[in-house]
Amino acid sequence: MSKQIMSHYVNRDLSWIEFNRRVLREAQDATTPLLERAKFLAIVSSNLDEFISVRGAGVQSQMKAGLTKKDFTGYTPVGLWKRLIKRNSQMVTEQYRTFREVVRGMAKEGIVFRSVDELNATQTTAMERYFHDIIFPVLTPMAVDQSRPFPLVHTKELYMSVLLRKEEDAPEEEPYFAIIQIPSILPRHIPLPVRSGTKRTEFVLMEDLIEKYIDTLFKGYTPYAVHPFRITRNSDLTLNEEGAEDLLEEIEKEIRRRRWGMTVRLEVDKDIDPYALAVLKDELEISDNIVEIDGPLDLSFLMKFAVTLPNYENLRYERMEPVYPREFDETDDMFEVLRERDVLMYHPYESFEAVTDFLVQSAYDPEVLAIKMTLYRVSGQSELVQALVKAAESGKQVTVVVELKARFDEERNIAWARQLEKAGCHVVYGLIGLKTHAKILLVVRRELDGLRRYVHVGTGNYNDSTAKLYTDIGLFTSHPVIGEDASALFNEMTGYSSPYDWRAFGVAPTSLKDKLFALIDREKEHAIAGRPARIIAKMNSLSNQEMIDKLYSASQAGVKIDLIVRGVCCLRPGVEGLSDNIRVISIVDRYLEHSRMTLFANGGDEEVYLSSADWMTRNLNRRIELMCPVFDGYLRRTVRNILFMNLEDNVKAHELQSTGVYQRVTNELAPMRSQFEAKRISRWKSH
Known part of the structure; x- marks a missing residue:
């Protein structure tokens, strides 16, 4: 036979x-x-x-x-x-x-x-x-x-x-x-x-x-x-x-x-x-x-x-109390910190309260002119929503893109949308045929040298409850290029706008897939030329056939690819002549692994991105998604440390075999449980 x-x-x-x-x-x-x-x-x-x-x-x-x-x-x-x-x-x-x-x-x-x-x-x-x-x-x-x-x-x-x-x-x-x-x-x-x-x-x-x-x-x-x-x-x-x-x-x-x-x-x-x-x-x-x-x-x-x-x-597991991000720990003015530097937060090890505090400060600050935000899944008693209501009632321009089609959270989101509209917020329900899955907050503030944009982008929802249970990354920045892209993104979501030439972002469904393909092809060219070529990508799911084929092609050119995929993975690693250079692991532990981040070696000049998008057809083609670069070298090293910490997990990681079966990772190294190691924040935060 x-x-x-x-x-x-x-x-x-x-x-x-x-x-x-x-x-x-x-x-x-x-x-x-x-x-x-x-x-x-x-x-x-x-x-x-x-x-x-x-x-x-x-x-x-x-x-x-x-x-x-x-x-x-x-x-x-x-x-x-x-x-x-x-x-x-x-x-x-x-x-x-x-x-x-x-x-x-x-x-x-x-x-x-x-x-x-x-x-x-x-x-x-x-x-x-x-x-x-x-x-x-x-x-x-x-x-x-x-x-x-x-x-x-x-x-x-x-x-x-x-x-x-x-x-x-x-x-x-x-x-x-x-x-x-x-x-x-x-x-x-x-x-x-x-x-x-x-x-x-x-x-x-x-x-x-x-x-x-x-x-x-x-x-x-x-x-x-x-x-x-x-x-x-x-x-x-x-x-x-x-x-x-x-x-x-x-x-x-x-x-x-x-x-x-x-x-x-x-x-x-x-x-x-x-x-x-x-x-x-x-x-x-x-x-x-x-x-x-x-x-x-x-x-x-x-x-x-x-x-x-x-x-x-x-x-039970030993209680873990999130620490307040040290960058904001000794200040009452978060804007002052962000004028000087970007801040990266790793939840749930660092407290989501910093996001809430930022929005509350923005709501009460008389110099803040406008607040724009996306909401996908919100907790039952959301301080974020109350802050948006307060900002609107005080006369600020508040725009909220509420995704009503967040599966099984539709009724809660409808209730929030009505409350926000009643307070005077401009509530937008997204675009026809597309779910708004991007996680972004934009604050426009009047300062001595003119208007300045402050942006928060994240891999997880603006939900203080799930932020205690999911691992996610959030970036605060006042980088002008990211701020300009953020304004353009909200203009596309709320009004009529011609396709924008993004300077920093990759945005689905228009440009994200093409940007990712270009970055993968660039690694392929580096590998062929003998320069450092590597991709480390972390996500919840990988199922888009075009993306898988693109990764297969890069593997065949010699690009070393490490994928940390929590759930669905349709790629078959370790197949001779097809995916020899691809390794796939999945980590299931105390917290739900939810962050999406990608590192490209780029011939030695590494680039790092955070994203709301998994590499699935729905995310790349049928949702408004966002991928944002991390420009700060200090923070790039931090993301790199987190990714390598995941790759070294030999306690709760399972590796996908070419047969489609997962086997628990075992080796002779000292036990390394990435979620427990992450509690020691000083280890993964770069210096």
């Missing part, structure tokens, strides 16, 4: 599954603190929910449309769907095996999940009272019969299917069917009373408690089969932006339509009654991707459980 030729590319969706498997490995790692292992299990579930509701739904839509064409990695929609279901099923089985291991470990530490049948008399009395006083009033049993059609089942919410009989019913008669939504407004894990003085903490799950007292909801009927289930619907927005008179209203309508999206996954208890399963399949119109779960459905509840559980600090 002839050997199958391996594609030059790894499939994007299969690569994503490998990423989620690396997250699962952190939950499986015995050296990870127990409550952190529980959090990683929650992240695996949340990741999978989003993947199924968007990427999985997309593949299903292609199948329903009858598409049979192979993608550039060699998969048809049907072939890919079968592979996705199989790999996801394997991962879920592994996830729940790990869950049981973590639960056993927590029990040894005194954190116990009890079955309702194991409760003592005191606990039983307390839980019966809790059910009748707190849970029962919130529950709504929904019967399904000729007069009551099957109700709307919300995506990613937990339900219970209930089969019932009357005493007089013959055994062969069809049972009565009903469903109950588990109220997500109440805690999923309910604390149990324990003896005073004991060091144990015990819980029962709400669905187990509801099942225990389910008969109180159906007087005159006998429930005989009660099983949890959960569905995932197609949650991708399908907007007709061209025909929308009001984009905000159109997105609000689309969010409501999500409730009725196609069912793409059904999760059920492994022991579910066959009749109940048949009803669910028929009513929810789903025939495959039915996942039988051996344990509690939807482990994402473990995140809140692990975060809110008091005490047990020995079962």
Whole structure:
């Protein structure tokens, strides 16, 4: 039998599954603190929910449309769907095996999940009272019969299917069917009373408690089969932006339509009654991707459980307090500092409060004339938004480009947009057909020598909450060339403007890809000429075929390429004659690796860039993205140090093999865990 030729590319969706498997490995790692292992299990579930509701739904839509064409990695929609279901099923089985291991470990530490049948008399009395006083009033049993059609089942919410009989019913008669939504407004894990003085903490799950007292909801009927289930619907927005008179209203309508999206996954208890399963399949119109779960459905509840559980600090990562950037630490005038030098911040090791403080100072400074900013994902209680409101109310020109299409944050962004408009800000919802993903803040200030522009560009969102959980880079500068480009970028986003000849920036979708290609080709020319030629690039995902081919070409010319790609990577490294000079690693650790930065050796005259963009087709072609150079030599060395620190990680790094499989990096060197090493800021900040 002839050997199958391996594609030059790894499939994007299969690569994503490998990423989620690396997250699962952190939950499986015995050296990870127990409550952190529980959090990683929650992240695996949340990741999978989003993947199924968007990427999985997309593949299903292609199948329903009858598409049979192979993608550039060699998969048809049907072939890919079968592979996705199989790999996801394997991962879920592994996830729940790990869950049981973590639960056993927590029990040894005194954190116990009890079955309702194991409760003592005191606990039983307390839980019966809790059910009748707190849970029962919130529950709504929904019967399904000729007069009551099957109700709307919300995506990613937990339900219970209930089969019932009357005493007089013959055994062969069809049972009565009903469903109950588990109220997500109440805690999923309910604390149990324990003896005073004991060091144990015990819980029962709400669905187990509801099942225990389910008969109180159906007087005159006998429930005989009660099983949890959960569905995932197609949650991708399908907007007709061209025909929308009001984009905000159109997105609000689309969010409501999500409730009725196609069912793409059904999760059920492994022991579910066959009749109940048949009803669910028929009513929810789903025939495959039915996942039988051996344990509690939807482990994402473990995140809140692990975060809110008091005490047990020995079962968590050591607390890490971000330090305030030393450049701003002893001044009340951030403008004075930035007139003298650029400042680079590395989050979460350095505090995001400096960004908030800068905007607050700008809002109150009488010499500031205008503030312009992009907002993609904003936290629930954003001081940044309040500062923008204050600036507008004090008469400053405030322009905010709010991206309403930030997936799953649409409703929050709509609320912020309305608040900003009410305060007098000019709110722009981006350009038709493009998401505004660039992270940039521009402040125009009147000074003795004329107007000066102060700019902050970042790799992460202006979100003080995620800035504590993600690794990101932010640059403050008053460099005039960057300031001019920043003004031109906002003019393009808010008004009519001919294509601009960018002096510093690379901007998608017009020039970023071409600029990156030119920089890669320049390294190729240096390599051919025998000059220093190297590329080190860090990003979240790499899936654009043209970009991959460009990197393959550079590798074949002798350019040494190191890629630090957290998630999806469709490039296949280490293939003889194709990608011999390319190495790909992924780091999954305590913080979500989110920064995008690139170093080009440039024949010995190194250049360094920060960017909002991953090297994906959507980022390069369908989003407003920004890549900004770091001009200051001191800060270039700082970025270089961070990149090399990542490349030397031999504790939490995995290396992508030519087979598409990731293997943990191991070597004889001293252990190097880049995220923990980064806490020692003096090591990576250049001198």
